[in-house]
Amino acid sequence: MVPLHLRATTPLNRHFIQVVTPSTATSNPTASTATNKNKPKSKATPKKSTKQAINPKLRSSGSSALRIEPLYTPNIIENMLQMPTPEVVKASSALGSRSFLQRGCLPHRDTIAQLLESLGIIDQEFEDAFNKQVLGFFKVSVGACMPFAISQDSNRKVQAFSILSNAKRERDSVVTTIYRSQTTDIFLVDSQTLATGFENYLEVILDLNDLIIYKANKATTAIPPELIWELGSLVKELYPKDPSAQERYARVVYDAGNKDKWAQVISFEILDKSQKNVLASAFWIDRDDIPGGFFTALGTELEQTFWISPLNYTRISRGVGQYGPRALKSIANKKNSKTNRPMRLYGNYSGHQGIDFSAPQGTPIYAVANGKIIQYGPMAAYGNLVIVEHPGNYKTYYAHLSAFNPELQLGSEVRRGLEIGYVGSTGRSTGPHLHFEIRKNNLYLNPLSNMLELDLWTLRPSDQPLLTKSIVLFSSQISPQ
Helix, strand or coil: CCCCEEEECCCCCCCCCCCEEECCCHCCCHHHHCCHHEEEEECCCCCCCCCCCCCCCCCCCCCCCCCCCCCCCEHHHHHHHHCCCCCCCCCCCCCCCCCCEEEEEEEECCCHHHHHHCCCCCHHHHHHHHHCCCCHHHHHCCCCCEEEEEEEECCEEEEEEEECCCCCCCCCEEEEEECCCCCCCCEEEEEEECCCCCCCCEEEEEEHHHHHEHHHHHCCCCCHHHHHHHHHHHHHHCCCCCEEEEEEEECCECCEEEECCCCEEEEEEHHHCCCCCEEEEEEEECCCCCCCCCCCCCCCCCCCHHHHEEEEEEEEECCEEECCCEECCEECCCCCCCCCCCEEEECCCEEEEEEEEECCCCCEEECCCCCEEEEEEEEECEEEEEEEEEEEEEEEEEEEEECCCCCCCCCEEEECCCEECCCECCCCCCCEEEEEEEEEEEEEECCCCCCCCHHHHCCCCCHHHHHHHHHHHHHHCEEEC
């Protein structure tokens, strides 16, 4: 059985991924391409910034938003760690209870049968498929150990298996993934050499505290600033609450992106002081039909936290449920207009669809996932409203804003963690807060419900080969057992 705390070498690799250090990153030309300036162009060209500082106490009420100065947030991740976590009991994933993930670096074997036997796996159908479709793999593989990741279902049948031909991850190494088709009862094979496809991938190793107290005004190109919010959410989810505050390191592998593609965190690991033990890890999988997501090496989802954390807030002032009464009226006496009847209460209770996050006026609001802006202006009771459309017929609503990001407009493409507006109290609102909603097919979803299990934060069978491949490629190298 592969241990949870895995033995690693440092650095991850100096062959197919370029290593960047904070001290030299400012002179690295590849890393500099990951800045916000080179974000993908949207169909609607963003407007030039015209934001001016205005008294934060002022707020707009009506159809227009004041340009207010956002609150100064120098330590982005540190602020996120201090932020309360929404009270949500995560549903027990039906898939998670049926799947089993193993990963490691086994001593070299001569056949797939020997490898499966060493893992205690019996699956003749998979073994036959591997021997027929992945010919001669063990004859060309080199190195003392073989990095692998394997996923099984509840019947212990293999669903996805990824393996590297060379533990050193040199450019001529090949990663092979064989996985069970979801539409036909056959196995499919995907093989890729490490020589191509990873030209913009970079690796950074830094003290975890340096990442936590990341200061936007002192940032270097070691970590692109547009990835900080995403990393902050990962730290909040994975960081072990250790009272001894021992020294920790962060290893980040990211795709620097280009003019047509956003930068993206590919893997994130928290290491101990020796940098030899992996304490926690997360891996990104890019999905075509729905937004991509982060999962641990055991297949545990990390996405729900992202989708319920659009800002650094003080508290949840109102969740989903009933409230009321919503109407109070004083009715005039028809016979004598100078006198009024006693005030009558119309006790209509109404459901509240959304989460209200209390926060100071001007607090930055972030997009929870990549998408396209389809509403960017006032809308009745919502006040100033941003709606972002995401793949899979998902939409997120951000309401009562005091101001918008002036560099965006209707039709702009946004990435996760991009500022889209600032907390306010426009529309039907009693004080500064963010009203936040998640909808699918225009139907409201309660993301705090322990009964809600979305494909957004589920490791689906079709996602498993993507995860096993990502683990094999980007996890820290694991020493032989």
